Amino acid sequence: MLRVEAQRTRPPRLPWFSRGLVAGAAGTFTMATWYHLERRLRRGRYTGVTALADGTPVEGLFSHEGLDYDDSVVPGQIVASLLKLPEPKPRQAGAIALLLRWTYGPAFGIAHVWLRKRLPEPAASLLFGSVLMTVTSVAFPVLGGTPVPWRWPRDAQISSLGSHTGYIITASVVDNILR
Numbered sequence: 001m002l003r004v005e006a007q008r009t010r011p012p013r014l015p016w017f018s019r020g021l022v023a024g025a026a027g028t029f030t031m032a033t034w035y036h037l038e039r040r041l042r043r044g045r046y047t048g049v050t051a052l053a054d055g056t057p058v059e060g061l062f063s064h065e066g067l068d069y070d071d072s073v074v075p076g077q078i079v080a081s082l083l084k085l086p087e088p089k090p091r092q093a094g095a096i097a098l099l100l101r102w103t104y105g106p107a108f109g110i111a112h113v114w115l116r117k118r119l120p121e122p123a124a125s126l127l128f129g130s131v132l133m134t135v136t137s138v139a140f141p142v143l144g145g146t147p148v149p150w151r152w153p154r155d156a157q158i159s160s161l162g163s164h165t166g167y168i169i170t171a172s173v174v175d176n177i178l179r
Helices: 002-009 016-042 074-082 090-118 123-144 154-177
Strands: none
Touching: 016 090, 016 154, 074 090, 074 123, 090 123, 090 154, 123 154
């Protein structure tokens, strides 16, 4: 009887690809929620990111400055540059950045599923998180012209670490629940 009841309350098992997309989307939602809550709790009392390494001003997605570079128009500017599009205005770059977030977020969830097939937990999540943070730390300075992460304002470093940790934990947990 307990076995039948446990089967009814367990979330359905999803194929690996769908599971990865759902896990990544859940992680992306957590990351977006992190930024929203952090912005509300800080009420403008944060340094944030306001410029690229060369001094070019940078706007945030939902405030004058981003909490970190993921919360700014920089990802949208990177995509426009890589696709050889005309230089977008901040609002356009912000829209591109959000589109990017909601496409690569679920895609990275697939990466966790792939790692989880090959490694036990917590090794899969630790490697997954390390790769994600490395990509963030390298891509922004190389492709987006931002300072290297250790030169970001302290609160931007904390915001980036917190939002990405939320993403990593959520994506990993959701993948493991739907397994």
